[in-house]
Amino acid sequence: MxxxxxxxxxxxxxxxxxxxxxxxxxxxxxxxxxxxxxxxxxxxxxxxxxxxxxxxxxxxxxxxxxxxxxxxxxxxxxxxxxxxxxxxxxxxxxxxxxxxxxxxxxxxxxxxxxxxxxxxxPLAGVTALQALQQAAVTDGDHVLITGAAGAVGGMAVQLARHTGATVDALVSRPEHLVAARELGAERVWHAPADLPRRTYTAVLDTAGTAAGPALAPGGRYVSIADHPLPDIPGAAKSYVQEDQDHLAHLAALVDRGELRxxxxxxxxxxxxxxxxxxxxxxxxxxxxxxxx
Ligand SMILES: NC(=O)c1ccc[n+]([C@@H]2O[C@H](COP(=O)([O-])OP(=O)(O)OC[C@H]3O[C@@H](n4cnc5c(N)ncnc54)[C@H](OP(=O)(O)O)[C@@H]3O)[C@@H](O)[C@H]2O)c1
The missing domain is CATH 3.90.180.10 (Medium-chain alcohol dehydrogenases, catalytic domain)
Structure with a gap:
């Protein structure tokens, strides 16, 4: 073979x-x-x-x-x-x-x-799910997801929306704005400097961007990127773990038409x-x- x-x-x-x-x-x-x-x-x-x-x-x-x-x-x-x-x-x-x-x-x-x-x-879906769980995202949150047009970011936007959270997004280029909106993001930026400051109760960084200033005081900052974490209390990395139950959950969401x-x-x-x-x-x- x-x-x-x-x-x-x-x-x-x-x-x-x-x-x-x-x-x-x-x-x-x-x-x-x-x-x-x-x-x-x-x-x-x-x-x-x-x-x-x-x-x-x-x-x-x-x-x-x-x-x-x-x-x-x-x-x-x-x-x-x-x-x-x-x-x-x-x-x-x-x-x-x-x-x-x-x-x-x-x-x-x-x-x-x-x-x-x-x-x-599998990898993109489980990574997004586990990172959102680590960030404890729920329906009351206002979440920023960076790299939202990417594989993990695109899953994370959809999964965060399912929690009932309000989701905004940062993408790398203007031609990706529409894609992030189609996934469920409300406001979408392509320049980190344009992000609102001290706004988000949770940030999921999949792109290693300087999104720290967008986090509200006391918010949760989780990154899956290789880049060093910003100097924010409690900021943490998430590393994907093999997990059969998470895979089955994601497959069920796909079959219910809730994850594209x-x-x-x-x-x-x-x-x-x-x-x-x-x-x-x-x-x-x-x-x-x-x-x-
Ligand atoms: N810690 C973990 O367990 C774990 C698990 C999976 C993935 N990762 C890491 O997470 C990262 C994302 O993975 P992925 O599979 O989603 O990769 P991907 O499909 O390549 O997506 C990355 C996205 O981020 C965008 N991007 C890059 N720089 C950006 C910036 N400055 N601002 C906004 N968006 C930006 C990219 O846009 P362009 O294509 O235009 O550059 C792309 O849309 C990778 O570094 C990967 O190694 C970590």
């Missing part, structure tokens, strides 16, 4: 499609035939930076596919599933035609979207270098999928 691997760190040219042995599911694990995965910033960072497991390594965190063999009573061959695998910590990348994962990482795929498109959900998946591009997996180049060029509205 084929997997997308790196044997050294560098530009998109270090990505190669390699013939590798089919994985064997261990105890409580499930073998999945991959339908699709997606690109997340962690994938190009793992490729480019000296981070992640020993090389050669298969990249990829997101997975949507069909169970083909199982060592867990909760799954049967033919089940359509989604998963998030913390590749950088565990080395279990999902960019392969077949993937073996612990059953505790899987949830049933949403049924109202294609299995391929469901690959856009946004797909920008679909690439056959052997065009992974082009997919990375497109991703790193920026300005992408929605997820980039790799089809297996």
């Amino acid at each position: 084929h997997a997308i691997q790196i044997a050294s760190h560098g530009g998109p040219e270090v990505l190669s499609v390699r013939e590798v042995p089919q994985p064997a599911p261990g105890a409580d694990e499930v073998l999945i035939r991959t339908a699709a995965s997606s690109l997340n910033p962690v994938d190009w960072k793992t490729r480019a930076w000296e981070v992640g497991p020993e090389l050669p390594a298969t990249l990829g965190w997101d997975l949507a596919g069909v169970v083909t063999a199982t060592n867990h009573p909760g799954y049967r061959p033919g089940d359509q599933v989604i998963a998030m695998s913390a590749q950088i910590a565990t080395g279990r990348g999902t960019w392969a035609e077949q993937v073996a994962l612990p059953a505790r990482l899987l949830a049933a795929a949403p049924t109202t979207v294609s299995l391929v498109d469901a690959a856009s959900l 998946l946004r797909i920008a591009h679909r690439y056959p997996f052997h065009e992974v270098r082009s997919a990375h180049e497109r991703f790193e060029a920026g300005g992408v509205l929605g997820k980039i999928l790799l089809i297996f």
Whole structure:
């Protein structure tokens, strides 16, 4: 079977499609035939930076596919599933035609979207959900979400709206203003200097912007960006954790029509270098999928 691997760190040219042995599911694990995965910033960072497991390594965190063999009573061959695998910590990348994962990482795929498109959900969705939970966003909040046109930001705008909170947004460029409004943001800016000061009861920063002055006194500031936190009491980072229940919750929201998946591009997996180049060029509205 084929997997997308790196044997050294560098530009998109270090990505190669390699013939590798089919994985064997261990105890409580499930073998999945991959339908699709997606690109997340962690994938190009793992490729480019000296981070992640020993090389050669298969990249990829997101997975949507069909169970083909199982060592867990909760799954049967033919089940359509989604998963998030913390590749950088565990080395279990999902960019392969077949993937073996612990059953505790899987949830049933949403049924109202294609299995391929469901690959856009796991990492971005779980990250947004957990960051909003860390920020304790509820219906009384006035929330600012930065990077709102991005993958996590776009999920966060929708999920924050479901809590009943009022949501405003910061995007990177004027042509993304409409997209953030369509996701449910009320007021949308593209220049941090224009943000109202001391206004928001909660800020979720997905873009590493200087949004600190927009936080109301006593507000909660949560960031998922690599950038250092602003000097605000209680400001905290959120780091996504694998969580089956969160995946299942997100899939249910998709099926109820309450969470919209946004797909920008679909690439056959052997065009992974082009997919990375497109991703790193920026300005992408929605997820980039790799089809297996
Ligand atoms: N801590 C965690 O657990 C965790 C989990 C997932 C992701 N992350 C990190 O969170 C970040 C976002 O991830 P993602 O998947 O949402 O990436 P993404 O899809 O690339 O979205 C990032 C968005 O932020 C925008 N942006 C960049 N600079 C901005 C600025 N100064 N002001 C406003 N918007 C700006 C980008 O616009 P352009 O395309 O125009 O640049 C893009 O729309 C990445 O750094 C990622 O590594 C962390």
